[in-house]
Amino acid sequence: MAKYQNEEFYSIVRPIIENKEFQKMRDVSHHGITRYDHSIRVAYFAYIVLKTLHLDYKEATEAAMLHDFFTDEVCDLNKIAKLRRHPNHAVTNAKKYFELSEKQEDIIKTHMFPITFTPPKYLESWIVDVVDDVAAIYEKGYTLKNEMQAATTFMFILLINIIKFR
Numbered sequence: 001m002a003k004y005q006n007e008e009f010y011s012i013v014r015p016i017i018e019n020k021e022f023q024k025m026r027d028v029s030h031h032g033i034t035r036y037d038h039s040i041r042v043a044y045f046a047y048i049v050l051k052t053l054h055l056d057y058k059e060a061t062e063a064a065m066l067h068d069f070f071t072d073e074v075c076d077l078n079k080i081a082k083l084r085r086h087p088n089h090a091v092t093n094a095k096k097y098f099e100l101s102e103k104q105e106d107i108i109k110t111h112m113f114p115i116t117f118t119p120p121k122y123l124e125s126w127i128v129d130v131v132d133d134v135a136a137i138y139e140k141g142y143t144l145k146n147e148m149q150a151a152t153t154f155m156f157i158l159l160i161n162i163i164k165f166r
């Protein structure tokens with residue numbers, strides 16, 4: 001389990017990792033790995049960035065763990081519709097097993113911005129969005145679609161400007 005060798009990180013995410021429903025994501029393939037491994041990767045790198053910036057890192061790391069938390073298919077829609085629908089689906093599912101704060105809901109709901117249209121309300125949400133994009137690029141490699149690369153570049157520029165003018 002301790003892939004990233006960081007005690008504090010695992011103490012934050014342990015209750016989520018130990019949840020039986022979350023464990024089922026070990027069997028769900030996502031970006032060529034499992035959705036379980038993807039979620040831990042996003043949560044871990046979000047944790048590092050959030051803590052470095054002295055943000056609300058515990059709450060946001062939990063939300064990052066849950067950003068893609070579902071084991072069923074969102075719906076039988078096309079790929080772009082799935083990309084747009086799954087954040088709300090993850091929130092609904094996460095609320096069945098965990099209590100979410102308003103900020104945590106925002107982090108999960110807006111992690112696909114700008115593919116979904118409502119922008120994040122919190123800096124923590126922007127960071128999880130960008131970390132998820134970078135993780136997707138890393139995991140998908142050459143198969144990554146152009147629109148995803150464009151969205152990630154856009155998000156990077158936006159985030160740098162938000163931090164700069166904060």
Ligand SMILES: [Fe+2]
Pocket residue numbers: 067068086087111112
């Ligand atoms: Fe997602």
Ligand SMILES: [Fe+2]
Pocket residue numbers: 038042067068132
């Ligand atoms: Fe994701």
